[in-house]
Amino acid sequence: MNRFTFFDALRIFGGILLLNCLCSYWFTSSTTWNYDGKYLNIKYFMNLFQSRINLTMEELSKYNGSNSKLPIYLAINGSVFDVSSSPEIYGPGKSYNKLTGKDCARIFVTGCFMKPDEYTYDLRGLDEKEVEADLPAWIEYFQQHRKYWYVGTVQHDDSSLPRYPPSPCEHLKFPGMNVH
Ligand SMILES: *[C@@H]1O[C@H](CO)[C@@H](O)[C@H](O)[C@H]1NC(C)=O
Ligand SMILES: *[C@@H]1O[C@H](CO)[C@@H](O)[C@H](O)[C@H]1NC(C)=O
Ligand SMILES: *[C@@H]1O[C@H](CO)[C@@H](O)[C@H](O)[C@H]1NC(C)=O
Numbered sequence: 606m607n608r609f610t611f612f613d614a615l616r617i618f619g620g621i622l623l624l625n626c627l628c629s630y631w632f633t634s635s636t637t638w639n640y641d642g643k644y645l646n647i648k649y650f651m652n653l654f655q656s657r658i659n660l661t662m663e664e665l666s667k668y669n670g671s672n673s674k675l676p677i678y679l680a681i682n683g684s685v686f687d688v689s690s691s692p693e694i695y696g697p698g699k700s701y702n703k704l705t706g707k708d709c710a711r712i713f714v715t716g717c718f719m720k721p722d723e724y725t726y727d728l729r730g731l732d733e734k735e736v737e738a739d740l741p742a743w744i745e746y747f748q749q750h751r752k753y754w755y756v757g758t759v760q761h762d763d764s765s766l767p768r769y770p771p772s773p774c775e776h777l778k779f780p781g782m783n784v785h
Contacts, residue, residue: 642751646690648676649754658757660685662708665759669706670696680708680759681744682726690752708759713743717774726761729770 626636633639643649665685668678676689677696688695688705695705704712708726714736717723728736747753 643690643754646752648687648689652687652754652756658685660757660759662759662762662765665708666706670702676756677705678756679705679747680710680726681713681747682710682728682740683708683758683761684744684747685756685759686747686753687756688747688753708761710740711771714739715774715776717776720771720774722771723774725766725771727766727770730773731770 629638630636635641637645665678665680668675670677670692676687677692678685679688679695680686693699694701696702703709703718703724707724709724710726711728711731712718712723712725714728714731715723748755
């Protein structure tokens, strides 16, 4: 009659999990061994089961943190990333809020934050080698970041571009890749 049931297994599993959390708490004062990456983020988890989004630039502009019910997105050269986990950086009124709700690939290359027309995906006139070196690195940065993730694409509308690209500006590079 001593059959091992599903509930016994569940109890044992629960016990091990609890013990693990207690051990972790004992050693690290956190129940997850100090792990705080995105794999424990329920929103990231849900995102894995959703289909990739494909926004127009106008749709993307709503995701700038002004509507607290929507996530905060930024885009680089067509790839859209969810940066909602860092409202203290990307939220309304915060230092990098201007990068959200749009594709400002250009500014990731030039770093010219003070120049409003740099907030565009328009890469015309930039040094190609610099673009090739910087953009993939930034895209990877957001893809790999422990708090951010890729959600899909934004369709560029080249008919909205001005006739000439922004005038050259003095490159003011981001102060290193680990500023966040
Ligand atoms: C996004 O939608 C546009 C228009 O419907 C389409 O042309 C484009 O191929 C789509 N892009 C992706 C990556 O699905
Ligand atoms: C954010 O987007 C909303 C809706 O598109 C717009 O009304 C608002 O001005 C934007 N806020 C900023 C700071 O750009
Ligand atoms: C930027 O996007 C364009 C169009 O999708 C693509 O052809 C180009 O290779 C991308 N550039 C970089 C540096 O990722």
